Amino acid sequence: APAHPLWPEIERVTLEQLQYARLGVEGGVWQLFAEDGEMKMYKREEEVDGLAVDPLKAVHTVKGVTGREMTHYFFSPDVRFEWETTLEQMKVLETIADDTLVILQIHKRVWPASQRDALFWSHVRRVPNDTDRDAQDIWIACNHSTEHHEAPSNEGKMVRVALTVCLVCQTSIEPPADGGPVTRDHLTCKITYCSVVNPGGWVPTSALRAVYKREYPKFLKRFTQYVKDRCDKQPILF
Numbered sequence: 001a002p003a004h005p006l007w008p009e010i011e012r013v014t015l016e017q018l019q020y021a022r023l024g025v026e027g028g029v030w031q032l033f034a035e036d037g038e039m040k041m042y043k044r045e046e047e048v049d050g051l052a053v054d055p056l057k058a059v060h061t062v063k064g065v066t067g068r069e070m071t072h073y074f075f076s077p078d079v080r081f082e083w084e085t086t087l088e089q090m091k092v093l094e095t096i097a098d099d100t101l102v103i104l105q106i107h108k109r110v111w112p113a114s115q116r117d118a119l120f121w122s123h124v125r126r127v128p129n130d131t132d133r134d135a136q137d138i139w140i141a142c143n144h145s146t147e148h149h150e151a152p153s154n155e156g157k158m159v160r161v162a163l164t165v166c167l168v169c170q171t172s173i174e175p176p177a178d179g180g181p182v183t184r185d186h187l188t189c190k191i192t193y194c195s196v197v198n199p200g201g202w203v204p205t206s207a208l209r210a211v212y213k214r215e216y217p218k219f220l221k222r223f224t225q226y227v228k229d230r231c232d233k234q235p236i237l238f
């Protein structure tokens with residue numbers, strides 16, 4: 001593993017997020033707040049220092065793509081502006097490895113909040129499925145706020161959000177009955193998207209919750225559709 005000062009944290013947080021995502025939405029603590037076909041979005045209403053920091057967990061089933069493809073397009077900075085509509089600027093501050101970056105993002109102003117930026121490491125990895133041998137490997141992409149000497153400290157300008165986000169994907173293959181080749185029609189990708197965003201500065205709770213309710217379903221629907229469109233008619237990446 002690369003000898004980078006962030007590596008121990010990247011390893012710990014990524015595996016913690018994997019376990020957190022795999023807990024699903026049991027326990028009755030999760031409140032279903034949006035549904036669209038296979039996509040179900042849950043939240044918990046929590047406040048930190050009077051700020052709404054509502055953990056979010058979404059589950060979705062997407063046909064025709066693999067978890068490797070889904071997490072690849074989520075991780076790739078090159079395509080982020082194709083699906084992230086709330087992004088204004090993005091800069092890769094450091095390439096720690098081909099699967100690990102430090103990214104600074106400036107998001108568009110979302111009324112009534114003032115403009116925000118986010119500084120985080122981003123990591124993607126394949127995790128062998130330790131419970132079910134003949135299942136496909138699990139893929140996880142994880143974004144977690146970090147410090148970086150190259151990021152402006154924003155005195156008095158931009159408010160910096162703190163976030164931890166993960167996208168965990170499990171691919172299933174239903175092989176064709178006639179023993180023919182596996183095509184995209186035989187692929188199903190089960191997705192769990194988790195996010196905890198601390199807005200970093202005061203936003204009226206009701207307004208922030210309205211933004212969450214509007215933006216998250218739009219975001220996950222647009223992102224997953226983008227991946228389906230990109231992968232259509234392309235060779236399958238397992």
Ligand SMILES: O=S(=O)(CCO)c1ccc(-c2ccc(C3CCCC3)c([C@H]3C[C@H]3c3ccccn3)c2)cc1
Binds near residue numbers: 163198211
């Ligand atoms: O999954 S990612 O890593 C994808 C890479 O971009 C991610 C996702 C979401 C955010 C983000 C950042 C700021 C805000 C708020 C906080 C106060 C005002 C802006 C929100 C809240 C508003 C919710 C939201 C959800 C989805 C999309 C945009 N807006 C979300 C950042 C990164």
